[in-house]
Amino acid sequence: MSEQPIGYWVKLVDSLITERFQDALEEHGVTRRQWMLLNHLRNGTASGGELTEALSPFFGDPVPDGEPRTPSEHLAELVESGWVLEEGHTFTLTERGALSLERLTEIVEGIRTSASENVAPADFETTVATLRTMAGNLGYREGQAAPAQ
Known part of the structure; x- marks a missing residue:
């Protein structure tokens, strides 16, 4: 196998992680973006604007055909499923949503563990x-939203 530049490996790993998350979450009837919304609501009630701001970098990414492209569309599906309660312009995780999120988190943690298997903790x-330093070298500042792809 020929040597590839770092960008090749970063993009490859990112796409493989995205694919694995997408497949695992879809088996449970949830999109990756819905999982992100549920995970954010784990910390408590949030307004639609707060959710949009917190997750805006992820809604700029390309999405599979037919998947909603805005947080509000994903939230509407979560409300309809009974996982999220909407009161006015605020959203709260329901008990059913919290239980589902707990199970989904186990699945996501399993994928993360699998991805770093056979990598020494110091190497990880x-x-x-190294990636954080390279991002800084290229203009990223801590706390800044990642650029949309």
């Missing part, structure tokens, strides 16, 4: 630190 930390 070095990789993350």
Whole structure:
């Protein structure tokens, strides 16, 4: 196998993680973006605007055909499913949603564990630190939203 530049490996790993998350979550009737919304609501009630702002980097990414492209469309599906309660312009995780999120979190953690299997913890930390430094070298500042693709 020929040597590939770092961008090749970063994009490949990102696409493989995205694909694995998408497949696993879809088996449970949830999109990755819905999982992100549920996960954000784990911290408490949030307005639609707060959810949009918090997750805006992820809604700029390309999405599979037919998947809603805005947080409001994903939220409407979560409200309809009984996982999220809408009161006025605020959203809260229901008990049913919290239980579902707990199970989904186990699945996501399993994928993360699988992705880093056979990677020494020190190597993993070095990789993350290196990527963080490279992002800074390219203009990223801590707390800044990741650019949409």
